[in-house]
Amino acid sequence: IVSEKYDLTINGTQVTSKNCADLAAISGVYGIAAYDPVSNTLTLENAEIDADATDGIKNGIEGLKIELRGKNSIEGTGNCLGLLARTSIVGPGKLSLTHTGGANAILVKRPLTISECTLIATSDNCAIAGLDDGSYEDGELLTIRNATVEATGSGKGSILELKEIRLKGCHIASPEGAQLDADSHAVVDTNGNTVKETVIIEPEKYDLYILGTQITSQNCADISSAIDGVYWGKASYDPTSKTLTLNGPIINAEDDQVDGIKSEIEGLRIVLNYDSRILGSGGNGLTLLAQTTIEGSGTLKVENESYSHSAIYVEAPLTISGCKVVAESTGFGISGANTYNDAMRLTIRNATVEAKGDRASISYFKKIRLEGVAIVAPEGARLDEEHHRVVDADGYTTDEKVKIGVKEYDLTINGTQVTSQNCDDLSAIDAVEGTATYDPDSKTLTLENAQISASAGKGIKNEIEGLTIVLKGDNSIAGDEDGLGILAKTSIEGPGTLSIDHTGWLQAIFVKQPLSISGCTIIAQSDARGITGRDDGSYEDGELLTIRNATVHATGSSKGSLFAFKELTLEDCHIASPEGAKLDEDHHAVVDADGDIIKGEVIIEPGESYKLKINGKWITSKNFMDIPSAIDGVEGTVLYDPDGKVLTLMNAQIEAKEGAGIRSEMEGLRIELRGDHNSIAGERDGLSIQAKTSIEDLGTLTITHTGTGNAIFVEAPLTISECTIIAKSDDGGIAGLDDGSYEDGELLTISNATVHATGSSRGSIFAFKTIALEDCHIDSPTGAKLDDDRHAVANAEGNIIEEEVIIQPSITELHIVPSELELTEGQEESLEVSYTPANLVLPELVWGGEAGYEEIVSITPGRYARVKALKAGKTTITVRIAYPDGTIVKTSCPVTINPKEENGGGSGNGGNGSGGSGGSNSNANGGSNGHGGSNGGKHGKKAKGRLSTPVATAQLEGLSLSPNPASATLRILGLEAPAKVEVFGITGIRVMEAETDGVLNIEGLAPGAYVVRVEGRVLRFSKR
Incomplete structure (x- = not known):
């Protein structure tokens, strides 16, 4: 049998079908080495190959896989690996290649993939390289995938002469800055030179x-x-x-x-x-x-x-x-x-x-x-x-x-259990539409425009003690099962509506434990029973119904509309229909004038509401005449006039605990402040303005808010006029709805009033559609201004101010008396500055004039300024007030200076008027002939419209103050009869008001400068 030869040699010996199963038989091969021609796999397991001058492994088989197990090594002077066909080296083992001589540790002529293994290639020439002929043939591709490779080629380079080098799932870890360079076809250093030191490529970590x-x-x-x-x-x-x-x-x-x-x-x-x-x-x-x-x-x-x-x-x-x-x-x-x-x-x-x-x-x-x-x-x-x-x-x-x-709660909707999994969206339950949610922490079931079917069970069946059902919008329950089954203490609250249409033989609402209906509208209609306890004559202790400030329509056309209760209580409401209907304790029901249980519609309505709340409680036709007695947390004098829509506070103290201190939903409400000791304090909004409202009169209201919300919350136009408001909050001071909507109703007008506003967390005055200041200005902080873009009072950088904002009444007009001035060179004249409103304290006046006026006149500034004629000519002098928010109020006076006549007589003083002339028969403003020199020149001084003015601020038309400065007692000398006296601080705020015959106790005043106004006249003094 002729053995099959494979295009693969180990240490120079060809692999055949005869030796492939045990390649360790080849000289220089130790450990386990085998080739499987079926899978085309060469396996090395703890193998060592001593290659001398030949290639350790020379492959010409397309697609050969060299699988490494354990630790393997090849040493020699020829190529350790000579790869002439597509080859892959895979793990999980390790292969160490040590090459000396002129060849390579690995010669790559066809694509080589090194994957999931560790390979160390060391050569004193080239570690991993293609042919050194600059051809960069398409087959000279090296891919390293999720493998560790250490290559050292101390002669020519570590990784070089390759058409393309690809790293997948790994990266060059060393040397620092080394990188693949497609132009050099090698791994190069930061200077672009082929790296010859050890290149380490590691898997991604x-x-x-x-x-x-x-x-x-x-x-x-x-x-x-x-x-x-x-x-x-x-x-x-x-x-x-x-x-x-x-x-x-x-x-x-x-x-x-x-x-x-x-x-x-x-x-x-x-x-x-x-x-x-x-x-x-x-x-x-x-x-x-x-x-x-x-x-x-x-x-x-x-x-x-x-x-x-x-x-x-x-x-x-x-x-x-x-x-x-x-x-x-x-x-x-x-x-x-x-x-x-x-x-x-x-x-x-x-x-x-x-x-x-x-x-x-x-x-x-x-x-x-x-x-x-x-x-x-x-x-x-x-x-x-x-x-x-x-x-x-x-x-x-x-x-x-x-x-x-998942936790189950003792609450079902149409027979389906409410759980922690569905409670956030009960509309997932069959036959529930709209919005329905249950909050287990607060035990609150909220229905918002929800429609519930009562066909598979009670529309809502409650066994949770203390459940609150909150109604928002229009809600409904319909079906032949009970609409509501109240088996544990429950309250239904508004402001929404719940309509129950029951078509079976039971009831619209079944009450076995206490039920309170508050601040909402309930319409309960049934062919049998409307709202009822157990209809067996037991009248158990739990069968209690309380209707509080709510509207209830109940109809039970065959059995009764409202009946079978141990106790039925109406609070802040009354039976409006049918005529003559009443609560009957004997029948435990609402009965007609004849004492029979009513089966037609019973309507219960709240007492007349004036759309005004104080500390969370409505002002109604029942309580408006004695509000402090009717509402907890109210002291002092609080009066409401429903005809004039006027709420009067006279040194009143109001808590904002159960609700806003004052919540107005009354269109056109006027809040009149009397006295300087009105206050609202608490963690709820001090004022909640839900309808057009004005605050006015000469008193003061101090609001101290300590919770989340605002001292004054405005959702409808609010006008603050001719009074003092001090609004301080840890959260928002005076604010509209802080949702970015800036509704048309969120309007704030401050007219000739003093306002101190502080909102230390969110802002002092903000979130308004419009803020209007009439006859007043922002006094502090410095640089504060109305910012239309921020809808707030903001600083110079456009940030909403959170510190105290002070708004003060402004002087709106200045007048110089006389309005025109004519002098002769060398003469002097006094000018008086008058202003409107006259009850304010005049701030610093800044005198000036048109360009060059200083050459014609000199001015000694003050309210009673002195003008000296320097040389002949005409000019205009001005006086102005500059408020901190940039508001300017100014006026001017034209001045004519005539040249001095060499031989003219002196100027005369014209009677009670301000002018005179050098000649006889001169008369100004009805004054007598002047007493100047006879034959005077024609250039005597004239002053038009000048009024007689005081020469000292502490003495006026026979009145004077003594002692001045004073410490404990101030006397008004020259006062012929008792008179009303007002004392103002330097900022214009009134600090004292009294009737006196001439003696004032000023011990309570702080040291500083003050103004006294008595019978329309003004004097000044200082307090030590």
């Missing part, structure tokens, strides 16, 4: 460790085979999708001080298929240092026996979704770090989690969020966000097994 072994591109596809301690099942990692898939492996770290799994990969997905386990003792079972999601249809059980470690340890957001995770440890079950940073968040979404830790079961998280699930066990356990953990019923960190999963 990922920030994922299994039992302390890093996952790389080389081992990621089959972690179970690559890492000792991972058995059964299979584990793999896909770097493209960042997915670690566990198909039922057991990861055993019981004998090592390492974590079972440790990840620092941001966005890692751990997908569970089947049941997987992690066993640990020296480290954490599962350590997650970057954002991770655990999901899938399987289960992961993590068991750890280290007192100092956790079953699952988290330092970044972890989401467990749609799977089951069991974490048990003698230390901590599921734990974050005790730094509580924002990243340590645990979300459990529609998943089952069981956590048990002898030190703490679930702890050290900044935030724990449960979505579609709830804490099922132990009884009474709950999330404690303040202490960042799950605690027991007494508030202590629990070390019992915490079970989180």
Whole structure:
């Protein structure tokens, strides 16, 4: 039999069908070496080939696979590998090539792929190279895939003379800066020279460790085979999708001080298929240092026996979704770090989690969020966000097994149980449309434009003690089962409507435990019973119905509309229809004038509401005449006039505890302030403006808000006029609806008023469609302004101001008296500045004039300025006020300076007027003849329209102040009869008002400058 020859030689000997099964028979070959022609595979297992001057392995077989097992080596002076046909070298073993002489460790003439193995090629010429003829033939291709390659070619180069070099799942790790260069067809250094030192190419490494072994591109596809301690099942990692898939492996770290799994990969997905386990003792079972999601249809059980470690340890957001995770440890079950940073968040979404830790079961998280699930066990356990953990019923960190999963609540909708999984969207239940949600924390069922069928069971059946049903919009229940079955204490609240249309033989609303209907509208219609307790004559203690400030329409056309209650109570409402209907305690029902249970429609309505609330309670026709007695938290004088729509506060103190201090829904309401000691304080909005409102009169209102919300919340036009408002809040000061809508109604007008607004968290004055200042200005802080783009009072940078904003009344007009001035060179004249409104304190005046005025006149500034004529000419002088927000108020006075006449007489003083002339018969403003020199020149001074003005601010027309400065007592000298006296601070704010016969007690004033106004006249003094 002639043996078949293969185009493959080992150490110069051809491989044939006769020797291929045991190539170790070839001289210079040791260990195990075999060739399988069927699979075209050459296997080397711990083989050594001593090649001398021939090629260690020379391949001409297309598609040959060289499979490495264990540690293998080839040494020689010829090519260690001469590859003349397409060849692949695969792992998982290692091959070391040592070449000396003029050839190569590996000669590549046809494509070579090195995959999933370790190859070390050392040569004093070329390590891995194509033909050294510059041809770069198409076949000279080198692909390194998920492999470790070390190539050293100290003579000509390490990796060179190749048409193309491809790296897949690996990279050049050394030397630093080395790279593939397509133009050089080699691995080159940073200067573009072929590298001759050792080039190390390694698989890509990922920030994922299994039992302390890093996952790389080389081992990621089959972690179970690559890492000792991972058995059964299979584990793999896909770097493209960042997915670690566990198909039922057991990861055993019981004998090592390492974590079972440790990840620092941001966005890692751990997908569970089947049941997987992690066993640990020296480290954490599962350590997650970057954002991770655990999901899938399987289960992961993590068991750890280290007192100092956790079953699952988290330092970044972890989401467990749609799977089951069991974490048990003698230390901590599921734990974050005790730094509580924002990243340590645990979300459990529609998943089952069981956590048990002898030190703490679930702890050290900044935030724990449960979505579609709830804490099922132990009884009474709950999330404690303040202490960042799950605690027991007494508030202590629990070390019992915490079970989180789907929780059923004692509430059904059309016969379907409400659970933690469906409570966020009850419209998922058949026969429920619109919006319906249940919040188990607050025990609140919210219906918003919901339609519910009562065909498969009661529309709503409640056995949760303390349930609140909140109605928003128009809601309905229809069917032949009970619309509502109240089997535990329940309240129904507004502001919406619920219409129940019952067509069976039962009732629209069945009440077995206390039911309160408050602030909403209920329409309950039934062919049998409307709203009823147990219709058996028992009248049990629980069958209590309270209707509070609500509208109720009840019809039970065959049995009764409202009946069979132990007690039926109406609060802030009355029976409006039918005529003569009343509560009858003997019949436990609403009866007609004859005492019979009414079966037609019964209508109950609230007492007349004036659309005005104080501390959460409506002002109605019942309580408006004595509001402080009717409403808790109100003291002082509070009066409401329903005809004039006027709410008067006279030194009133109002709490904002049960609701906004004052909530206005009354279109055109006027709030009048009397006295300076009106206040609203509390954690609810101080004022809530829901309809057009004005605040006015001369009093003061101080609002101190300490909760979430605003001192003044405005959703409709608000005008603040001729009063003082001090609004201070830890959150928002004076604000519209802070949702970016800037509704047309969110308008704020401040007219000739003083406003202090502080909103230290969100802003002081903001979120308005329009802010208008009339006859007032922003006094502080410096640079503050109205910003139309921000819809707020903002600083120079456009940021909403959160510190105190002060708005003060403005002087709107200035007048110089006289309005024109004519002088002769060398003469002086006084000018007075008058202003409107006259009750304000005049700020600093800035005098000036047109260009060059300083050459014609000099001005001694002040309210009573002195003007001196310097030389003949005409000019205009000006005076202005500049407010901090940029508002300018100014006026001007034309001035004529006549030349001095050499021989003219002196100027005369014209009687009570301001002007005179040098000649006789001169008269200004009705004054007598001037007393100047006779024969005076024609250029005597004239002043037009000048009024008589005081010469000292502490003395006025016979009145003066003494002592001045004063400390405790100030006397008004020259006062002939008792008079009203007002004292103003330097900013214009009134600080004192009194009737006096001439003596004022000023001990309560702070040191500083003040203005006294008495009988329309103004004087100044200082307080020590």
